[in-house]
Amino acid sequence: MKDRVGPMVSGWLKRARQEALLVVLAAAAGGIAGVLTAVFGRGVLAVTALREAQPWLLVLLPAGGAVIWLVYARWGKECSRGMALVFDAEEGRREDVPLLLVPLAVGATWLGHLLGASVGREGVAVQIASAGASLLTPALQRQQDRRRLLVAGVAAGFAGLFCTPLAAVFFALELFRAGVAVYDALLPALVAAWTASAVSGLLGMAPSAVDLGIAAPALTGPVLLRLAVLGAACGLAGWLFVALLHGLKDRLGRWLPNPCLRIVLVGALVAVIGFATGSRYNGLSEGLSAAAMAGGSLYAWDWLAKLCLTAVCLAAGFQGGEVAPLFTIGAALGAVLALPLGLPVPLAAALAYAAVFAAGTNTLAAPILVGLELFGGEYFGCFVLVCAASYLCNGGHSIYPQAKS
16 A cells, blocks of 8 residues: 555655646746736837827838838748747647747837737737747646646736736637637636736736626527627628638738738738728727727728728738737627617627627637626626627637647
8 A cells, every 4th residue: 555655645746846836937927928918018009199199100001011021031030920839839849939029029010000000919919928938938847838838828918918817818728729628728827817917907007898888688589689690790700800811811922922012012002091091990990999889880881991901911911910900890890780680889899899709719718708807797698699609600710720620
């Protein structure tokens, strides 16, 4: 008996030490991510405010695109793969996410937002947080633990930027396997996400929480049907964004094989549209989301215009992310569909805000928790139904083609 107990206790103590080290490193990764994402996020807001005060900066967008291409071509060809590097590291196809990605991605995204590219920000936040976590992975002996720490870094990047730690945890767990959550990384992801959210909050970041000011509807049969229709429409919108994004990357590469010319011409097109529309769809376009949540009037095509402009900017090579635009597209779409579906505009906008995110990323728990953390628990049942319908109607597609099906 003693011969069996001794090795069992020794093995348990060894695993406990490994787990404790992983938790400590996850907290450290969260702290690093909190600082990086706060600096990055506040920088995006600062350059956006400058562009809105100086709308003539749109003229420089083609030149800014050329600068982004030149910098990546000269110093960071590998870094241009962005999220693909994170997937490669999680799969063990590479040792880490290169630290060089941090200044390149942050600088390129700041420049894009300053000059009016229609891009997001979360992709870069996740990438730089993953690069920060990669600094710590050599302290872990097991490849499995290194992968778990990288997943925790993804959670930290999302949490540090959006200050929604629960959604961030499940976004990271659902990201790499379509339809499957990697729960072995749950503990380090929780630690990293809450640490990152707390640190970035201390540095001035805050969640975009909204008080809808309306009561949650009773989930009667007619209401359930309306919510399901809204979810299905969001699923189709998410599928359209994914299809257009990937299709444009392929077609622009064939139509305009010179990458510098490609990003310059797209920059010129986006600048012209920006001047024609008063920069309505440039940058984060958070004014569209705010108007939708407040029950304000929007054009019926706002969601589609934002969808198309974001897809073409990202396909051309501008840096940023897709999730924040998905939020905006969803809010605008929900506001448009609210009246024909007989739903309150703020509620439909909030539900679609999360549901288009569900369809675009092919995740389910994370979008529901985004709704919970930003809009309150009283609408939880509505978010579950709309996000589930959206998830089921997106055809299994994702903005991240590397995700395993």
